[in-house]
Amino acid sequence: MKIIDARVIVTCPGRNFVTLKVETQEGVTGVGDATLNGRELAVASYLTDHVVPALIGRDAARIEDTWQYLYRGAYWRRGPVTMSAIAAVDTALWDIKGKVAGLPVYQLLGGRSRDGVTVYGHANAESVEQVCAEVARYVEMGYRAVRVQTGIPGLAATYGVGKDKLFYEPADAAIPTEAQWSTDRYLHHIPGVFARVRDEFGPNLKLLHDVHHRLTPIEAARLGQLLEPYALTWMEDPVPAELQEGFRLIRQHTTTPIAVGEVFNTVWDCQQLIREQLIDYVRATVVHAGGITHLRRIFDLAALHHVRSGSHGATDLSPVCMAAALHLDVSIPNFGLQEYMRHTEATDAVFPHTYRFADGYLHPSEEPGLGVDIDEELAAGYPYRPASLPVNRLEDGTLHHW
Numbered sequence: 001m002k003i004i005d006a007r008v009i010v011t012c013p014g015r016n017f018v019t020l021k022v023e024t025q026e027g028v029t030g031v032g033d034a035t036l037n038g039r040e041l042a043v044a045s046y047l048t049d050h051v052v053p054a055l056i057g058r059d060a061a062r063i064e065d066t067w068q069y070l071y072r073g074a075y076w077r078r079g080p081v082t083m084s085a086i087a088a089v090d091t092a093l094w095d096i097k098g099k100v101a102g103l104p105v106y107q108l109l110g111g112r113s114r115d116g117v118t119v120y121g122h123a124n125a126e127s128v129e130q131v132c133a134e135v136a137r138y139v140e141m142g143y144r145a146v147r148v149q150t151g152i153p154g155l156a157a158t159y160g161v162g163k164d165k166l167f168y169e170p171a172d173a174a175i176p177t178e179a180q181w182s183t184d185r186y187l188h189h190i191p192g193v194f195a196r197v198r199d200e201f202g203p204n205l206k207l208l209h210d211v212h213h214r215l216t217p218i219e220a221a222r223l224g225q226l227l228e229p230y231a232l233t234w235m236e237d238p239v240p241a242e243l244q245e246g247f248r249l250i251r252q253h254t255t256t257p258i259a260v261g262e263v264f265n266t267v268w269d270c271q272q273l274i275r276e277q278l279i280d281y282v283r284a285t286v287v288h289a290g291g292i293t294h295l296r297r298i299f300d301l302a303a304l305h306h307v308r309s310g311s312h313g314a315t316d317l318s319p320v321c322m323a324a325a326l327h328l329d330v331s332i333p334n335f336g337l338q339e340y341m342r343h344t345e346a347t348d349a350v351f352p353h354t355y356r357f358a359d360g361y362l363h364p365s366e367e368p369g370l371g372v373d374i375d376e377e378l379a380a381g382y383p384y385r386p387a388s389l390p391v392n393r394l395e396d397g398t399l400h401h402w
């Protein structure tokens with residue numbers, strides 16, 4: 001099963017996506033997502049210039065060996081660019097293996113551990129009233145879990161509150177736009193939002209909130225305490241996570257569960273968080289954490305320490321990543337939740353897929369492989385557009401975490 005071709009496709013059907021398509025001598029193809037928001041072309045170059053030439057002629061069946069070859073072989077290990085590139089190759093090879101076996105990828109991962117993958121949607125709006133209306137829309141669509149973000153009085157724009165409700169997209173300009181942040185205003189406002197939402201929707205709806213790495217551990221501990229009466233499913237990314245031991249402080253003070261990991265690339269980013277049981281959900285993804293092969297390792301370590309999965313699934317992760325995520329989600333023993341932000345119609349058309357949403361669950365494809373593809377002709381009609389994520393400043397002008 002020799003690899004005879006591998007090509008990198010960059011397309012922008014509403015936002016930029018990088019996709020790797022691998023082809024074998026027998027004509028079997030596989031796809032992998034390599035999108036890294038705001039740094040798309042760096043991964044495209046890593047693949048085209050350094051990885052693709054070494055893939056040609058390799059045996060497509062040797063997934064683990066190829067993973068090790070790309071990880072150890074580069075000498076320079078880890079990092080989002082490297083790991084997204086490796087992820088794309090790994091995902092494409094799992095897709096090929098499934099097609100050759102005639103089985104959906106989840107069957108190769110041990111088969112189903114559950115009937116459906118519980119997903120959460122994003123309710124975001126400027127005011128508490130508006131956000132309640134957004135939550136109600138998700139409940140009507142069948143969602144069992146909703147993430148809630150609102151504007152903060154006194155701040156011009158807030159993370160998570162976009163113009164478009166179903167496809168929130170923060171990468172809005174070639175040069176980063178500047179947003180404003182105030183921890184005091186935020187901490188004062190957010191508990192009241194959850195008091196209202198919990199009161200209106202009752203105890204059975206799972207509620208989540210994304211702090212987007214903006215607090216210090218002691219501030220996060222306080223927020224966790226303030227939110228305890230509203231029984232959140234998780235408080236996400238309370239602090240930047242480079243300092244894994246920083247989570248000890250949060251943990252000592254609150255029973256609000258903690259989720260973190262959308263920027264993690266390898267198990268080394270979270271091994272202390274997991275081993276010391278400092279978190280409850282690990283949110284690493286197929287595309288940014290080295291593909292199905294490596295993400296499964298992270299989830300296996302997590303399973304030993306009562307940590308569940310909660311993979312990132314924002315609009316900047318393509319339907320190829322979502323398709324792959326669902327095969328893992330449905331098969332692992334310690335699945336928690338899957339984020340599901342819907343893609344635009346143009347994106348869905350460029351990436352035809354057969355996973356489907358019903359009653360608050362996503363269901364992976366039953367087709368051999370991942371059950372997703374890229375329509376290259378359609379993709380060619382959407383050329384790359386430079387777009388960066390914003391930066392954040394405190395009211396005195398200090399650059400803060402976005």
Ligand code: CS2
Pocket residue numbers: 037170210212262312313314315316339389
């Ligand atoms: C977010 C993302 O979905 C989330 O939890 O944190 O919207 C994140 O900001 C983007 O995916 C960054 O690319």
Ligand code: MG
Pocket residue numbers: 210212236237262
């Ligand atoms: Mg997040």
